[in-house]
Amino acid sequence: MTAALLANLYHLQVSGYQRYIGRANNNRIKIVPIAPNRGLIYDRNGVLLAKNVPIYSLEIIPEKIKDIEPTLIKLKNLLGLSDNDIIEFKQSMKQTRHFKSITFAGQLTEKQVAMFTVHQHQYPGVFVDAFLERYYPYRENLTHILGYVAKINDRDINRLKQQHKYKQYKATRTIGKLGIERSYEDILHGQSGFAKVEVNSQGRVIRTLETVPPIPGKDIKLNIDINLQLYANKLLTEKKIDPATGKLILKHKRGALVVLDPRDDSILAMVSSPSYDPNWFVHGISSARYKALLSDPDKPLFNRVTLGAYSPGSTAKPMIAAAALTEGVITPNTTRNDSGWWRIPNTKSRKWRDDVRRGFGEVDIYKAIEKSVNTYFYPIAFDMGIDRLSVWMNKFGYGLPSGIDIKEDSRANMPTREWKRAHYHQSWYQGDTIPIGIGQGYWTATPLQIAKATSVIANKGLVHRPHIVRSIIENDVETDIVFNDFSKMDSVKQETWNIVQEGMRRVLVTGTGRRAFSHISYDAAGKSGTSQVFGLAHGENYNAEELTERLRDHALFTAFAPLKSPRVLVTAVLENGGWGRHAAPMVRKIMDYVLIKPTLDPQSTLGHKTS
Secondary structure: HHHHHHHHHHHHHOOOOHHHHHHHHHHHEEEEEEEEOOOOOEEOOOEEEEEEEEEEEEEEEEHHHHOOOHHHHHHHHHHHHHHHHHHHHHHHHHHHOOOEEEEEOHHHHHHHHHHHHHHHHHHOOEEEEEEEEEEEEOOHHOHHHHHEEEEHHHHHHHHHHHHHOOOHHHHOOEEEOOOOHHHHHHHHHEEOOOEEEEOOOOEEHHHHHHHEEEOOOOEEEEOOHHHHHHHHHHHOOOOOOOOOOEEEEEEOOEEEEEEEOOOOOOEEEEEEOOOOOOHHHHOOOOHHHEEEEEEEEOOOOOOHHHOOOOHHHHHHHEEEEEEEEOOOOOOOOOOOOOOOOEEOOOOOOOOOOOOOOOOOEOOOOOHHHHHHHHHHHHHHHHHHHHHHHHHHHOOOOOOOOOOOOOOOOOOEEOOOOOHHHHHOOOOOOOHHHHHHOOOOOOEEOHHHHHHHHHHHHHHEEEEEEOEEEEEEEEEEEEEEEOOOOEEOOOOOOOOHHHHHHHHHOOOOOOOOOOOOOOOOOOOEEEEEEEEEOOOOOOOOOOOOOHHOHHOOEEEEEEEEEOOOOEEEEEEEEEOOOOOOOHHHHHHHHHHHHHHHHHHHHHHHHHHOOOO
């Protein structure tokens, strides 16, 4: 027995000395990670769009509190908080790992901080934390571009671990969830530092032994012009007087608008309406507010520019014309006699009608684009067939991701035989092909895809990748980001592009866009489109004024200018806006703003008459 005790004493005093002294040091020395400052985001002219502001929050580690319920109530009364703060805290407890601090009250005032500091000794496991929080000064005006950061959750942690990046985020509270904040997270975040500190038995820091400072994230400059963005947003959310009630209401409740520089498809403005304030998500959105956003029938969370799927309608006719001319399906001299309808040859199938019941008479390719003559394009679709049509429209970017530098990017749908078989377990019929010729049927496109395809026309075959980010800034050195992944449609002749552009020019002079573009001081080209919401019965006429709002067709318009050397391209979609030409005045106003801005008052343009 004595020998065993002596052996154990020897083990404790001699052989175990280094191990136990190491444990003691671990209890005394802590490595505290330090979060880097997140990079800032600027517009093309250096205007700050996303910044970091100092914030004080009340943090609680539940495992260090014996009785959490009375503690929460006391803190609520001490700091003048609400019952909802307690409810939100309890919900966060269910989603947070053990011994991790949970925010009980964000954005404390100086008075609240002082009040808690006086009573802090009464609340072990509760402390005030100071940190930098993301703030978006332009609120809902940039949400679908910038996105937002929000609290790091378990899904984020698992992904970071899989990517071997979690070590860099141990002190970081938030991470990019959408938009630029998400897609450029690696650039904006920076690298964590650490402090080696000595603590006492209560865990309080006695002194700092060593500090390795974090490396801040890099700043980003966008192609966005904030003044143009605000102007475009104001146009899309413009109000009018309701004749029935006399109250101010939104003129266009739902819609999308994108402005490109067609020289490289850099995005100058991008508006999806309605929107929401991204600051709600930064320090944790309330359940009630989030439910309200989710249940809103106007879908403010949805980025209509990059994810909205609409039939491109007649905005696709110039692209179909270019394909048909190149394939030899038509020639520059091909004319058709339009009597208001067309039928598949040698059949007694349905009559495919034009918008003008009596037709347009003798129509060539120029007039077909100018007047948007459906009966000219029905036989083109019939003769080309879905196989060639889908391949050609892929070349213009339809049915493919646009390539924009945010994750929210839909390919929408350019239908094929295989697609229909996979989705409907049915064969492709001739009747499925005919409406494709006028941008309807199973064909859907995002507003950004329509803009990209229009840019191909403007550039006579050059296909660019739309992009938001302009440059990266590190240590005051700005480095441009070059998007070199472009291609050229070499198979299309210059004559073909000239024909299509001339048809689109006539749209704005004597065609469907003539009223909105009257008396312009620059040459431009464009195309209206109507995206059908529901099908009409055989022989039934469409009347937007007689339909309830949600059943009206979507109004589309896309245009570029100046014609010979395009510098601006605008695509607008007004959900349930009726005829495509209803979107034209908005496109005209933005073009005026960009091209003759030095002599134009943006405020006066909101009331500018274009008819």
